[in-house]
Amino acid sequence: MTERSDPGQVDTVRAAAAEEGASQVEALHVTRRKAPPHSTALPDAHDTAPRTAAARLLALLHHSGPLSRSSATSALGLARSAMGTALAELDELGLVRTTADTTAASGRGRPSPLVIPAPTAPFVVAAVLRPNCLKVATGTIGAPIAPPRHQPLSARDFEPERLAAIVAEQIEHAIRRQDGVARVCAGITVAIPGAIRESDGFVRSSLCYGWTDVPFGQLMTPLLPNFPLHFDRDSNLTAMAEYRRGAAAGASNALVLTCDGKGIGGALMNAGTLFTGGGHAVEAGHLMVDSRGEACPCGSRGCLERYADGTALARAAAVPTAGEALQSTTPRARRARRRAAGILGSGLAGLATVLDPDRIVLTGFLADLLAAEPNVLPREIHRGSLIARTRGIQPVPGELAEPMLTGAVDHAFAPLLRDPQRVRPTGR
Known part of the structure; x- marks a missing residue:
């Protein structure tokens, strides 16, 4: 890859x-x-x-x-x-x-x-669900992932049965594009934002889709009956990819945060092992940073993502998109960026104190915010955490262009890589 x-x-x-x-x-x-x-x-x-x-x-x-x-x-x-x-x-x-x-x-x-x-080596398909789109790409052994296909999503697509059908249709399209290449599909990974049960794709909670206890894997399985399906949290896949190939490589204890604009996810790599806790560890976006703050759809108040994700920054800067908020030179946008970076730094300080990482990796929008305010984030992390200050931890941006897709491709290939003789791809 x-x-x-x-x-x-x-x-x-x-x-x-x-x-x-x-x-x-x-x-x-x-x-x-x-x-x-x-x-x-x-x-x-x-x-x-x-x-x-x-x-x-x-x-x-x-x-x-x-x-x-x-x-x-x-x-x-x-x-x-x-x-x-x-x-x-x-x-x-x-x-x-x-x-x-x-x-x-x-x-x-x-x-x-x-x-x-x-x-003739097989290929796999990676499908990554985002708050406003679906990304689908194919991957082959030892090669970069193919350019992803983007399918826009609107609120009407969030109904579980409808979204399952959309995902399956786009995956089938990706498989059909491989016709005539003498390859077979060895597996499919679907990455989902939220708290999920990886064994069967049961979504306990996905706030961006308004889901609670949705058997998404059960909906997907009959739509793709001839292929092995895998499910995982989007932030887990990002952390795995950055650990294997990117900015977290070589770290003993790497904290990786993700954000495509709406919501903030997190994952922890500890000595090469993904720390999952009870299955939903490091939900960084719902770390409370202000007990009297804004109400969050999760039911709490003052959650980190209410102040530090792309949607929050655009709202505070009074511009339509996070990209514009990052580029704007108006006094309001500058204040909004500094505040968002400061709150993110405070949240990271709390996480650093509890988790003791030797590396903090920020991806997507959070990496862009770090680039826009390179001094605020480290200062707030060190101000709020003795551990971070003692270790001299400096947050770094992720290195991969598509870490979620890369991680999803690796995940789909895992059974084949673990035992080439045992795993017989479909279509043989």
């Missing part, structure tokens, strides 16, 4: 780090569910058996991009014979092939063939 200008020149140390991070995360962040009725895919059950060399190689290729055979061998710590066996297994499954193109390993030694995804 990582873009490379010269895929043959791979730094062995970075490849090893990528593989190690992938192996830590994949075993812990996989939706555990049975395949939909009538699906030809095997159940995505718990798998505690040691990962095979072939599975480790496929995961490394997916997260690092094309590799020279010598770099892959070194990164995985395999003997040459074991690497040969793994390559033969993946080649037989139509997942990987070795090209005639060669490159010198780490700039020295005899040329080494390149290991690349096979043209």
